[in-house]
Amino acid sequence: CFHGLLQDELGVYSEDKNGNPIYNFQYIDAVFDPILNLGMKPFVEFGFMPDKLKSNDKSIFWWKGNISPPNNYEKWEKLIEELVKHWTVRYGKDEVNQWYFEVWNEPNLNLFWSGTQEEYFKLYRHSVMAVKNVSPDYRVGGPATAGRGWITETIDFAHQN
Numbered sequence: 001c002f003h004g005l006l007q008d009e010l011g012v013y014s015e016d017k018n019g020n021p022i023y024n025f026q027y028i029d030a031v032f033d034p035i036l037n038l039g040m041k042p043f044v045e046f047g048f049m050p051d052k053l054k055s056n057d058k059s060i061f062w063w064k065g066n067i068s069p070p071n072n073y074e075k076w077e078k079l080i081e082e083l084v085k086h087w088t089v090r091y092g093k094d095e096v097n098q099w100y101f102e103v104w105n106e107p108n109l110n111l112f113w114s115g116t117q118e119e120y121f122k123l124y125r126h127s128v129m130a131v132k133n134v135s136p137d138y139r140v141g142g143p144a145t146a147g148r149g150w151i152t153e154t155i156d157f158a159h160q161n
Contacts, residue, residue, distance in 0.1 A: 002031070002042065002043075002044055002045050003045060003047070003065075003105065004047065004048050004063070004065050005028065005044065005045060005046070005047065006046060006047060006048060006049065006050050006079070007048050007050070007063070007065055007066075008050055008051050009027075009063070010027040010028055010031070011024045011026070011027055012024060012025065012027070012028060012050060012079070012083070013050035013052060013053065013079050014050075014052055015052045021075060021078060021079065021082075023079065023082050023083070023086075025083065025086045028083070029090065032087075032091075036091060036095070041098050041099055042099055043099070043100050043102065044099055044100065044101045044102065045102045045104070045105050045142075045144075046080060046101065046102065046103055046104060046127055047065075047104045047105055048060075048065035048066050048067060049066040049067070049068050049069075049070060050066075050079070051066065053070045053071055053072065053075060053076055053079070054066045054068045054070070054071060055068045055069050055070060055071040055115075056068040056114060058114040060111060060112060067111075067112055067113050067114045068114045068115065069113075069114070069115035069119040069120075069122070069123060070123065073122060073123070073126045074126075076123065076126055076127070077126040077127070077129060077130045078130070079130075080126075080127050080130035080131065081130035081131075081133050081134060084096070084101075084130065084131050084134040084135075084138070085134050088134055088135065093135060093137075096135070096138060097135065097137050097138060097139075099138070099139070100139050100140075100141070101127075101131055101138065101139065101140040101141070101142075102140075102141060102142035102143060102144060103123060103124045103127040103128065103140065103141070103142040103143060104120065104123065104124075104142060104143050105142075105143060105144050106143065106144060106145055106146045107120040107143050107145070107150070108143075108145045108146055108147075108149035108150045109146045109149075117150065117153065120143070120150075121154075121157050121161075124142070124143075124154070124157070124158075125161055127140065128140050142154075
């Protein structure tokens with residue numbers, strides 16, 4: 001599981017002076033390549049929020065993992081889609097099809113998610129759409145919740161949407 005995969009330290013997402021996304025997967029590759037070379041399969045967690053996409057400054061941990069909803073859900077969706085496309089090109093669809101994707105971690109705790117349940121479900125929908133736009137076969141789910149919270153609500157939301 002990759003806690004903080006989208007955090008700014010890996011330089012995944014930035015924007016130019018006009019607000020256009022800039023993607024950089026170099027450091028993610030440096031993390032994933034050795035893991036895959038060992039024959040391990042990643043369990044990918046989408047989080048925390050990159051600085052240019054954060055809607056507020058709430059964070060966790062000494063390294064300031066931003067726990068806010070995105071300020072632009074379409075840009076978030078495109079980030080996830082471009083990242084999953086990158087993995088598909090780099091490692092192949094057969095490889096990525098063996099991975100699991102999780103949308104955030106423990107969003108039912110305000111310690112890890114500063115948004116509402118409704119905002120989380122919006123993030124979830126955009127994230128799932130991004131992954132499924134690359135391949136409808138890819139497995140995406142979540143969240144891993146604390147104390148089994150939001151399980152029924154998440155299942156209901158997924159069935160309805």
